[in-house]
Amino acid sequence: MTILQFQNASAWIDAENAQDPNHEIDHSVSQPKELLYSNRMYERLMDFYPNASEAVQISAKAQHICRWKMPRESYPMDRVGYLKWREDLKKFHAKTTAEILEKAGYSTAFIARVSFLIEKKLLKKDIETQLLEDVICLVFMEFYLDPFVQKHDREKMKNIILKTWNKMSEKGQQEALKIKFSAENFDLIKEALGL
Structure with a gap:
């Protein structure tokens, strides 16, 4: 893992999220919704736990990557539909992030760890999943x-x-x-x- 890999991965995650057609106003500035969310996640992580591993840092940035491509309305508007949507979203975010990390030259083990975190596996048992x-x-x-x-x-x-x-x-x-x-x-x- 190198600084360049992290910088490239971060920039590519930001570039994906910058394409969000939905915008939100923050401090009087309109920003792509998921780019704003990604920045808020990263800033809050570094404020709350500055020693977070690189895997957690990337997972925080990519938590909602390209979320608008899988709208809630594309699933049945009931509890079962909601849970299915949430489950599919986690896999979608993990897969989209894995492709970026592969392009950035990260190891298979590192990519698997980030996917594990984004899919929020072993919540309450895995320290980094809980941190995220x-x-x-x-x-x-x-x-x-x-x-x-x-x-x-x-x-x-x-x-x-x-x-x-x-x-x-x-x-x-x-x-x-x-x-x-x-x-x-x-x-x-x-x-x-x-x-």
């Missing part, structure tokens, strides 16, 4: 909780918050409580967690 899940949950709570609150009723939101919380390690949970939430959202979180 913590970062996913932290990014969700910091940047995407509020849009969810606008769309869903209070009871559903409490359920979403509790599920998110239960996926995190204790260290991740402590970090989540440092996020600057709005007063309303913090009240909702406290209610959901029984704090």
Whole structure:
């Protein structure tokens, strides 16, 4: 593994995500949605756990790579459809990333490890899978909780918050409580967690 391999892989992941036709405004600037998500994931990882391995760093950047190519609407709009979509997405993200890593010259073992992480295997048992899940949950709570609150009723939101919380390690949970939430959202979180 070399710095050049990592730089190339990162640049190619960014280039893929930059093609997202969906945009989001961040600090008054419109950005491709998945490129913004990728950058938020990477920045949060390095802030939360600066010593993260190269495999985790790439997995964080590629977590949602090209997600718009597999829209939720292309699956039945029920619980079974949702779970199938989530499962297929993980495989799609892992495969898309593996192709980039192969092009960057990474070893088969390294590529297999990144795929393992992106597919979130052995959550709660594998330290790096858990680290990645913590970062996913932290990014969700910091940047995407509020849009969810606008769309869903209070009871559903409490359920979403509790599920998110239960996926995190204790260290991740402590970090989540440092996020600057709005007063309303913090009240909702406290209610959901029984704090």
